[in-house]
Amino acid sequence: MSEQLRVGMVGYAFMGAAHSQAWRTVNHFFDLPLSARMRVVSGRSPEGVAAAAVKLGWESHTTDWRALIERDDVDLVDICTPGDTHAEIALAALAAGKHVLCEKPLANSVAEAREMVAAAAAAQAHGVRAMCGFNYRRVPAVALMRQMVAAGRIGTIRHVRAVYLQDWIVDPSFPLVWRLRKEVAGSGALGDIGAHIIDLTQYVTGQSISSVSALTETFVRERPLPSASSGLAASASSAETGEVTVDDAALFLARLNGGAIATYEATRFATGRKNGLRVEINGSLGSLVFDFERMNELSFYDGGLPGDEQGFSRILVTEPTHPYMSAWWPAGHPIGYEHTFTHEMRDLIEAIGTGTDPAPSFSDALQVQLVLDAVAQSAETSQWTKVEEV
Numbered sequence: 001m002s003e004q005l006r007v008g009m010v011g012y013a014f015m016g017a018a019h020s021q022a023w024r025t026v027n028h029f030f031d032l033p034l035s036a037r038m039r040v041v042s043g044r045s046p047e048g049v050a051a052a053a054v055k056l057g058w059e060s061h062t063t064d065w066r067a068l069i070e071r072d073d074v075d076l077v078d079i080c081t082p083g084d085t086h087a088e089i090a091l092a093a094l095a096a097g098k099h100v101l102c103e104k105p106l107a108n109s110v111a112e113a114r115e116m117v118a119a120a121a122a123a124q125a126h127g128v129r130a131m132c133g134f135n136y137r138r139v140p141a142v143a144l145m146r147q148m149v150a151a152g153r154i155g156t157i158r159h160v161r162a163v164y165l166q167d168w169i170v171d172p173s174f175p176l177v178w179r180l181r182k183e184v185a186g187s188g189a190l191g192d193i194g195a196h197i198i199d200l201t202q203y204v205t206g207q208s209i210s211s212v213s214a215l216t217e218t219f220v221r222e223r224p225l226p227s228a229s230s231g232l233a234a235s236a237s238s239a240e241t242g243e244v245t246v247d248d249a250a251l252f253l254a255r256l257n258g259g260a261i262a263t264y265e266a267t268r269f270a271t272g273r274k275n276g277l278r279v280e281i282n283g284s285l286g287s288l289v290f291d292f293e294r295m296n297e298l299s300f301y302d303g304g305l306p307g308d309e310q311g312f313s314r315i316l317v318t319e320p321t322h323p324y325m326s327a328w329w330p331a332g333h334p335i336g337y338e339h340t341f342t343h344e345m346r347d348l349i350e351a352i353g354t355g356t357d358p359a360p361s362f363s364d365a366l367q368v369q370l371v372l373d374a375v376a377q378s379a380e381t382s383q384w385t386k387v388e389e390v
C-alpha cells in the first residue's frame with residue numbers, strides 16, 4: 001500500500017457527491033504514488049453531514065470546516081461549497097499547509113481570486129499544491145482534442161464556437177436557489193457554466209481570451225423563495241418572492257491571443273437542453289467538434305484527405321491509447337460524467353505525489369475569472385473590453 005493522501009472535504013451536495021465517488025474510485029483504477037483516504041467531510045447541518053458521511057463513504061464528519069482544516073490527519077482540503085466561501089476556506093487551508101482542490105469558478109471576484117493565487121504561490125514554496133476543479137478538461141475526448149490541436153492536425157485556428165446550454169430554470173415558479181443569488185454564486189449562467197467553456201477552449205487551443213464584447217440577460221427577475229433544500233431540484237415553499245440577482249444567459253464574442261475569433265453562449269433558458277456543452281474549432285487544415293451529449297466521441301474533419309474522401313469522421317474515444325482510457329475497460333467500452341472527476345483526482349494525486357504543479361492552477365483559474373469579469377463589464381457598458389493576462 002502506497003503512502004496516504006488524507007482528504008477532508010467541505011460541502012457534500014452535488015459536487016461533494018461527485019468528488020466523493022472520485023476519491024473512492026481513483027486508486028482502484030489508477031496506479032498512483034499516493035493512496036487517497038477519505039478522512040472527514042464537513043457541512044452545516046449535523047444530520048445532513050452525518051448522513052452524507054455514511055452515504056458517500058467518509059470516515060468521520062463535522063459541522064466545523066475550520067476544525068477539519070486544523071486536523072493533523074488531513075493533508076488535502078477539497079472545497080465543494082458555493083462560491084462565496086471558496087476564498088475564505090482556501091486561504092485558511094493553504095495557511096495551515098494543506099493542499100487544496102477548489103471547485104470552479106475559483107472565486108466570486110477577481111480580487112478574491114488574486115488573493116488565492118498569492119496564497120497558493122506562498123504555500124507552494126513549502127511543497128503545498130493547489131488546483132481548481134474544471135472537470136470537463138478531463139473528458140478523454142477533450143484531452144484528445146487538445147493533443148490533436150497541439151500536434152497541428154487542424155492547422156492554424158480561425159474559429160472557436162462554444163455553447164453550454166441548460167434549461168433547469170425555464171419555469172418561472174422554480175425557486176430562488178443559491179445559484180440565482182449574486183452574493184452567494186457571484187454570477188449566474190456566466191460563472192457556473194460559462195466558466196467551463198472558457199476554461200475548456202483556452203485549454204484545448206492553448207490560446208487565452210484577450211478581449212470580449214458581451215451581453216447578458218435575466219429573463220425572470222422575481223422567483224418564489226425556496227424550501228430548505230438548495231439543490232437543482234428544489235421545490236418552492238412559499239408565496240413570498242425574492243429578486244434574481246444574476247444573469248440567466250450570457251453571450252459574448254471574443255478574440256484569442258493566437259489570432260482566433262470566438263463566440264460563447266451560456267444559458268439556463270435553452271428549453272430542452274439539459275447539459276448541452278459543445279465546442280467546435282475550425283482550423284486552416286481541418287476541424288474538431290466535441291459534444292458532451294456524445295462524450296465518448298470526437299468529430300474530426302481532415303482537410304488533407306483527397307476531396308472525394310472528405311467529411312467529418314467520428315473518432316470513438318474508447319481505445320486504451322486515448323487519454324485516461326487504459327485504466328478503464330477493454331477497447332470500445334464508454335465512460336461517463338463521473339469519470340471526469342476520477343481523472344481530476346488522478347491528475348492531482350499524481351502531481352502531489354511527484355512534487356509537480358497540478359493544472360489548472362489557481363493562476364489558470366484566475367485567468368478564467370478575469371474573462372468572467374470582463375464579460376460582465378462589457379455587458380454593462382456595451383463596449384469591447386480587454387482581458388488582462390495573468
Ligand code: SOE
Nearest residue numbers: 014104166192193196232275
Ligand atoms: C449546474 O448548472 C451545474 O451543476 C454546474 O454547476 C456544473 O459545473 C456543471 O457541470 C453542470 O451543471
